[in-house]
Amino acid sequence: MRRRHTYAFGILFAVLVFFTWKLKSTKNPTKNLSLGIDHSFVTQAPRVLFYFFPQWHPVAENNRLRGWDFTDWVLIREAAETAPKNNLIQQPTELGWYNLLSYNVRLRQAQLLKQYGGYGFIYHVYWFNDHPVMDEALRQMLADSDIDVPYLLCWANEDWFNRWYGGDTRVIFHVNINPRYIKVNGKPVFQVYQADTDMDLVFRDFKKWSSEFGFPGVHCHQTLAHFHKTPFNRLEPLKYRIPVSALADGVTEFQPNFIQNWTHEHITTTAQIPRHHPSYHWRGIHVDWDYGPRHHRFSNQRSHPFLFEQHLRLVIEAMRNDILTLSLSPKEQYVTVNAWNEWSEGNAMEPSNFYGRAYLEALEVAVLKRVEHSRVCVLLKSFTLQSPFNAMNKTLRSLETFSANIQWEVLAYSAYQTPEVPIEFMNYIRHMNAHDVRFVDMPLHLQHMNTSGSEILKYMIPHCHAVRNAHYILILLEGEILRGTPRAPDNWNEPWVFPLENCRVQTIWRLAQRIGYLEVNKAVFDVFSLTLGYNQRCE
Structure with a gap:
């Protein structure tokens, strides 16, 4: 499905989701699921957030363009049947070929997240042409008030236009902010996935809208992503610099370890990327990468749960050093991981046919440091x-x-x-x-x-x-x-x-x-x- 986004509609949809949905669960209204996890460890280590992809349910656009009930699961099944012998396509096991519109699937994902030491999700939101797409799973998640998982939104603005068209205030904002939404200094955090020279205009208008409607403001995060023109040189990691908008309230590294050679040297140096913001530079990594299911080009160089664990520990340690050196609040510092469920690009934490729960257990090792479950x-x-x-x-x-x-x-x-x-x-x-x-x-x-x-x-x-x-x-x-x-x-x-x-x-x-x-x-x-x-x- 071709993706086309405009700033006006894309950002307004994100704002709408920010400040709406004061909803009570219709599933189990009297039951609150704490999920039995103690998150007191957040004072010792930055909390870990996972990018969450919403495409695992049928949508009208895919039904029309790709056939009835098409999802990315179709791509994975096809790739598993046609991939070269020397490539193993990772496929889901415990959760199966799930539909995100199922309450039980969302519940199980939340249980796995917290059982192994994760904190919350970063939901990608999409706006194609003139309407939101793949948003029903997000709407249902917001109605799941009995599943207490913190979250924030990231505008996945691929194939965007190169200029800002100005605001469109036809959307009516709601005053009630969902209590699960992740905030910094009382302001909800909003990320923009692919940033370029128009970020000053985007963030300016976004902050203006929030002020006009009486909100405490918006904490705007610019991603530092692998597709920027600035290459990463592992021999000179401290020289890695990406232009950052003057109106950005913080930055988030988006899979800086996107490299073609998974070695200790690469992992060590990508954890040393210099801070691009004095107060809010959230470090990040990604799980694995194989875009064969989506693009039919299969990768021969892959990651492994042990390598992921090592990198995550180094990144957490780097964030901890930042917190201590700069006297930052640990509750407002995060490590981001791409991704929780990007199965169509071989990039998922969920249990798989290849590694089982090994990536989740690597998270447990790095964050909770449990040796009793060896x-x-x-x-x-x-x-x-x-x-x-x-x-x-x-x-x-x-x-x-x-x-x-x-x-x-x-x-x-x-x-x-x-x-x-x-x-x-x-x-x-x-x-x-x-x-x-x-x-x-x-x-x-x-x-x-x-x-x-x-x-x-x-x-x-x-x-x-x-x-x-x-x-x-x-x-x-x-x-x-x-x-x-x-x-x-x-x-x-x-x-x-x-x-x-x-x-x-x-x-x-x-x-x-x-x-x-x-x-x-x-x-x-x-x-x-x-x-x-x-x-x-x-x-």
């Missing part, structure tokens, strides 16, 4: 191909006894080199009736006694979902028995410590380490470049 993947080497599997039984029973509070999964593989799958061993694992123990068929060159753990890990990262999404990796031999409760780390950068007894009744200590970021990045990049594709070997 997920440990155990790579268990077996030397036995035929029953009885006594040594294996002892190891598995000890894990069940002492690791009850840890989310763990065992991937068992054979150390014997054989061209055929060890059927008896595989069937033994499969019939254990344990969802957290699986058999892995290793390639021949890894099936020998002297294969190191790092060699196994290098193979497993790109080929096994459980390894990619684990927080920690523990490498064990059958017969090694856990003799006590593992010691949890003080923070996410330290290992778990497992007290073990080996087959010679010697006490040993094994560390469950986090997978290195660059190791994961290289393995994932390599597999995207393979012609054989993502053929998962785990059973």
Whole structure:
């Protein structure tokens, strides 16, 4: 669908949404959902907002131009069927191919957001030709007063005209400001997605309108986005400067890590972008990127939840330093993430077929710093191909006894080199009736006694979902028995410590380490470049 926006109608629609909808929920009017999340952590870290895309429901324009009930889900399904073998299209799992007009979908999104440490949403609003588009989900969200999720609006003004046409005051404003709307100094925040030289005129008229109608004002934010003409040079991050309107009350970084090489060096330097506003410079990152579903050009270089976690921690730390150095209020400083649900460009936090909840868990790591929910993947080497599997039984029973509070999964593989799958061993694992123990068929060159753990890990990262999404990796031999409760780390950068007894009744200590970021990045990049594709070997 072609997008055409004019300043007059686009901004007035945004203003209308700002100052209206003093609505009571018609869904559950007597029930208020606090969602059980304590946001007291906001005094220690800037709060995290996610850009939210509204196109996941049918609209009249798409029905007319693309066919009945068309949404971007159609593009994703088509891409999944036609993409090259070396590219995996991320698709939704837990929430399914949802319709945003469903109250239960909006409720579940809010629950996931707060469960993992997010604070609120930035809703994109659109104005095509002479009317708003894709606004029904936003209207229904505003009616969901029992789902307490803060929000603000961003005018997605793509393909706009290059001059300001002046105000149009035919829209009647309402005095009641929705209490969930995010404010700075008592003023609602309004972002403009694609800013250029006309921003002075836009912000001037916007502030004028708000004053004429008796409002406390509008806090106007200009985005610093990747499509500006100023390139980002990771070797000279402090020289990164974008023209900012003199009337802008703040700026928001919009995915400054939009880069073609996901490496530690890029991530570190994009977190060092100099402040463009003395009081309100909100830092930002984006999740991942693959515009294949929408533009049929598939990316071979992608991000990973570990890289996202590392970048988010660096950006939060940069914002925290800004707060302390400049004596800023933490409740008015935010980190923005693009996006919560931009599925058609491979850019989503929601659970997917590829990473599960790993991006949400990365958010939890960076914001809530919870180590009690660690997920440990155990790579268990077996030397036995035929029953009885006594040594294996002892190891598995000890894990069940002492690791009850840890989310763990065992991937068992054979150390014997054989061209055929060890059927008896595989069937033994499969019939254990344990969802957290699986058999892995290793390639021949890894099936020998002297294969190191790092060699196994290098193979497993790109080929096994459980390894990619684990927080920690523990490498064990059958017969090694856990003799006590593992010691949890003080923070996410330290290992778990497992007290073990080996087959010679010697006490040993094994560390469950986090997978290195660059190791994961290289393995994932390599597999995207393979012609054989993502053929998962785990059973």
